[in-house]
Amino acid sequence: MFNKTAVYPFAAIVGQDKLKLALILNIINPTLSGVLIRGEKGTAKSTAVRALADILPQIEVIEGDPFGLAPEEVDLYAELCQALGRESVGQPVFGLRKVKVVELPVGATEDRVVGSMDLERALKTGDKRVEPGLLAQAHRGILYVDEVNLLDDHVVDVLLDSAAMGVNTLEREGVSFSHPARFTLVGTMNPEEGELRPQLLDRFGLCVNIGGLTDLEQRVAILERRASFEQNPESFTVAYAQESSQIAERIGKARELVGRVEIDRDRLYRIARFSLELGVDGHRGDIIILKAAKTLAAWHGRSKVEDSDIEAAAELALPHRVRRQPLMEISDNLEAVRRAGQRAKAPQSSS
Amino acid sequence: MISPLYPFPAVIGQEDLKKALILCAINPLIGGVLIRGEKGTAKSTAARGLSELLPEIVTVKGCPNGCDPMGPLCPQCLARLKELALDNSGSSLATINNSPSLESVKRRAPFLTLPLSATEDRVAGGLDLSEALASGRRRVTPGLLAQAHRGILYIDEVNLLDDHIVDLVLDAAASGVNRLEREGLSLSHPANFLLVGTMNPEEGELRPQFLDRFGLSVAITSEDNVDLRVELMLRREAFDASPISFRKLYQKEVDSLKERLYKASRFLPKVKVPSSVRRFASQLASEHNTAGHRADLTLERAALALAAWKGLEAVGEAEVIEVSPMVLAHRQREAVPPPPPPPPAPEEPEEPEEPEKQEDPKDPEKPQDQENQDNQEDQKDPENQKDQKESQPEDLNQPPEPQDPNQNPPEPGEAPETVFEIGSTFRVVPIRSPFDRIRRRGSGRRSRSRVSQKQGRYVKSGPDQGRGDLAVDATIRAAAPYQLSREKPPGLALVVQPSDFREAVREKKMGNYLFFTVDASGSMGARGRMAASKGAIMSLLLDAYQKRDQVALISFRRDQAQVNLPLTASIDLAGKLLSELPVGGRTPLSSGLALTYREVRNSLSKNPLARPIVIIITDGRGNVSLAPEAKPFEEAxxxxxxxxxxxxxxxxxxxxxxxxxxxxxxxxxxxxxxSAVYFKTETLESKTLVDLVKNDELF
Incomplete structure (x- = not known):
């Protein structure tokens, strides 16, 4: 999909460090449940997501399996194949492939997203079979929604449904079927065109606000790089190949390390107080900060979470979760997050 | 299980929620649980966790609907029973007194998820395609309502469920029977199920009739004990890292809970309800002004379940009291209409907290109050206000600033301009356009409309009208029974003729165009009225936000009206402009009306099928006319x-x-x-269940 045409290399993106970090954290730890990228037009939002292809790690999948099942989900394989009307292939063969980036276009219809009845099959053989939708393709991969705030409401509902539980349940057009659908949701939006619904907002693990760069030199660098990329994409990509593979390698190491990262009990309390100070709805914020802090430590090659990890994680995980009137601006919240961080730092004897 | 379940006993806190779910599992007659709460509070986790705790049930062997051998039976089981009876009477006369019985099997009570994308045929049941193709016979594949019989029907985000699906579920839940009349099928079968729904009130409310179907409701919030929060983080993280080994840790607890549940459900029929307790329950229900008698019944049933859970032989008042909040909270209506909010104190017209304080105790459950308070605090925070101002020039589509006191110095003799803060907000009465059959394009969630795009919820199928939106499944089902008699070219199993074509009828809710025409004259500023009015407008804006409307803001003051915000989907911007809207000067009402009308006409010429709603907020004291010699109000x-x-x-x-x-x-x-619908600022607030219904009829 993305790798067929030339893709601007991830390493060549100028600035936007927070955005890049948020994306990388999600690749290291897919249970971080996604990034929402808020920003004006022309700020490398889409470029960055598409460039991810460069640095994505490989995962183990069953060959020829449209659902991208993980090795531990192999018991489901026969069942899913049956729903598709495939003859069981016997012992599934595992192979490696890169994590997929599946794009959900804004105009997508519900049946393409969740799946539907396989029409061709029905007409040819009269069998009722499932045709998997985009959610099936996105399992264990990245579901990318450009302009997520413009997505049709009922498609959003469907997304919420499966993002919540990691399962897509299909009960429509005479077919009844469900399959695993755990994906990293990456959305971009321009806040000028309306906000996201709070429920969907909360499903994004991290959130970054990005703006155009103000530094003149950086702006010039963008122009230069873009120009040379357009002139000759191949040689441009080659020029950044080494840097890209370095990032990929670092991600690989962090993926191995992240399971072993530890955190002190004191710091756990700090995270909990952080959310309490800010007045965040629910507990997803806490959990995401914890995971993001651990992932950050792993990214920096440490096996212990430090205070700076928690602060950085909170800035990514909390701005869009602060309890607010729907009409308040999200970008205002970052300052509030920092202040709450200061307050949470003060040790409390009560607990 | 496709995705491993988080074990029910590992859910921290949320005792009410856990109790409500357990009670329902013990006594399914309770009718279900509605879980209301903010996002990320283990609503879905707990509800789904229940599925592995359900006790086993005895069903008729081979019945797709999971009938209870003790009845009521579905048509299929009745037919089998008749066959058996005939066999018996033929074979030996001696056994005629022994009524025949169907073979039965034990199985786990079903737990079915109704996804938001479900279509009608899968919910209520539809034609069995393979059977129709193979034999030309019309047979039914049971839908979710049949499959959920005697089990749980679980709906995540139940307030987002489409209305026509809600109707199907409601109908079955109310009568315990699902009646199917579609695609040449006619059938009814028992459908008794527990409804378990979760919802986040921020996303809009449930219809009152639907609300009443849920036996219990629990409102949950996040834990604010730091220790518990830490424990919760650790558990969730451990679960996400390795679900299977995490589940093993809790296996014992799950098993013992399941055992206790099973025992309680067996013990349930033995528990007695003393008549004094029954009377107490009824009295409690009537004291709380609940609508109808379902509250009394549910109160008794829930108390019974609780007694069984505790192993008591008889229900006591304590049990009734313990379950009463869950039963009564969502059914309660206020006894006397609450007094209108007292006028703000005249000395302090700008005090925005005045109405706030009086509002709070009246409706402690209102989720917006908290937010509102936060917001007001934020607004007073000078730093925050500065932030807002600073971020403003970034908005490119920003219309001219409404606040330009430097260019237009106040006319002599007039009250100076003031910017009032936004008063308290509330939930507004439903406002929507009537449903018609015109197909429109668009999206949103205010008014229901048929749509012309190939978009929207596929509601049902109808005869082909040549719009090219073929309802494939319905077409195939229509063609299926005739396949045996049709000649087939090789390689095709199905021959479809034009007479089989069925077209999808799609429906979705659309946002309206909302035009807010706000009187910003000096008379509005008197005695803090503007703060209250702004509160009212803000409430309408919040409502517009939930319904995905487009809004425009027009204000009139001094000697003319101005468009502060042309039609836009960015309600955030409207909110910001509203908070900065200054008040002062005379009242050019006619000018406001004229400008509004012009804007409305413009929007209509762009989209002739739109249904704009104009909301005029004024005290009506127009004193500036358009024509120099006209009487201002007469002109208006x-x-x-x-x-x-x-x-x-x-x-x-x-x-x-x-x-x-x-x-x-x-x-x-x-x-x-x-010919407008008329509200006072106070009557705009939707207070009670009854009000909601009444006003629903109004439109």
């Missing part, structure tokens, strides 16, 4: 009359005049001329 009335010529527009007048000794009732006269 004349203009209003003329505006009613456009039938596509719906007008609403919100009267901000205080209910006091001297009222002019000018806004009411304006409303009459506009």
């Amino acid at each position: 009335l004349k203009l209003a009359k003329a505006m009613t010529w456009e039938k596509r527009v719906k007008y609403i007048v919100v009267d901000t005049e205080e209910t006091g000794a001297v009222t002019f009732g000018l806004a009411r006269r304006l409303a009459e001329s506009l």
